[in-house]
Structures are given as C-alpha cells and as structure tokens.
Amino acid sequence: MTPGQWKEFAPYFSAQECGEGMNYHFMRDVLELRNELRAPMVVHVGFSRSGHAADSYHYKGLALDFHVPNASPRHILSVIDALGHFGGVGFYPWWNNPGFHIDHRPFDKYQRWLSPKEGQYVYLL
Secondary structure: OOHHHOOOOOOOOHHHHOOOOOOHHHHHHHHHHHHHHHHOOOEEEOOOOOOOOOOOHHHHHEEEEEEEOOOOHHHHHHHHHHHOOOOOOEOOOOOOOOEEEEOOOHHHHHHEEEOOOOOOOEOOO
C-alpha cells in the first residue's frame, strides 16, 4: 500500500505494525472488524516474509495475527463470522490469552481451526 492509503487506517493501524506489504482490501475488512469490536486490536504479525507455512497468507499481505485485551473470545469470533470477510480464522487460547488469526483465503478453502497448544491444530471443517 502507499503511504496515502495507510493514512486511512490511522490511528488504529500502521504500516510499521502490520507490515508494508499488506493488501488494501484486506485492511479495509480488518478496520471494519476493529470498528465492530469497538476495542483495540493488538497486532502481532501482518505481512511477513518468513516464519510461516510455505503457502501462508501472511506472505501475500492477506493475514493478521492479533489479540484483543480483555475481550470475550466468543464475542470476537461471533463478530468475525458475522462480517463474513475472512475465509480463514484460527483461535489460539494459549497465545496472548487468547490470540486470533484471520485471513482472506478464498471461500472455497474456507477453514476454521483451534490450536489447543503450541504446534497442535484441530481443523473444524
């Protein structure tokens, strides 16, 4: 994204915290999520060049790992699903009490998963 496009996401998100390679349309959906949650989203990883699976959406600027301090995981997940923007959603109760992953995978690859502990994944679909 251009610096001008990033201004649209201030003060909630920046290129520095999310990564300069983020997809504009994905970030519009992330901003809508943040507005619906009415709570800060603490970003841990957005665009990345390494550290994920070979086909990670982080490498395409189409994924975000975050947590929302003092928020109900059930509420966060219900808002994510109600918006209908994110084909991939992961819930990590052990990480950042808890942590979440969202991505813009195609809906023919729609997936929800739980990671009950580090390195373990339970795919729900």
